[in-house]
Amino acid sequence: MEKAFPILETERLILREATEEDAKDMYVYLSDQLVVKHMGISACETPEEVLGEIEWYKSIYTNGTGIRWGITLKDSGKVIGSCGFLNRNPKHYRSEVGYELSREHWGKGIANEALESVLQFGFEHLGLERIEALIEPKNLSSQKLVERQGFTREGLLRHYEYTNGKFDDLYMYSILKGDL
Secondary structure: OOOOOOOEEEEOOOEEEOOOOHHHHHHHHOOHHHOOOOOOOOOOOOOOHHHHHHHHHHHHHHHOOOEEEEEOOOOOEEEEEEEEEEEEEHHHHHHEEEEEHHHHHHOOOHHHHHHHHHHHHHHHHOOOOEEEEEEEEOOHHHHHHHHHOEEEEEEEEEEEEOOOEEEEEEEEHHHHHHHO
8 A cells, every 4th residue: 555645744844755746836947047057967858857856756666766745835835836755764863965946936935934844744753863965066046055054064065966968076965964
């Protein structure tokens, strides 16, 4: 029997499973060059391409390597971003966290609200001890976001990923359960 996808609720948001019906809403931000610039993916050119992203969300949940929530505003219900865990390693009680948000919602504290809820879920329900965030040096807003949540920058991972035809340096940030 498949386990029910957890739903997280904050003051303004509902974090829920993204479905194929959300592809059109997700296309708005996944086709935006400024949104995907630091994600290591190319901007989606068609709403159908978004289905591949939704399939990836389903697969990491099914195989236990992660969980990605669609971020929705309570008043509209439409997906305006996503946040969740990837590369989860239960043996070592750690996971990476990732997120993105539609540009029209930047600067309103929404990513902060979603991330706080996801971190709490990771520590309380997934039994994580360590949560990591890998962030490009030029992505200052993402660095500020995780620092506000209490993450510590541990160092620079040189040429850590190869995406979109180039090697990317990434800062390693982490937060431990005991840091909260």
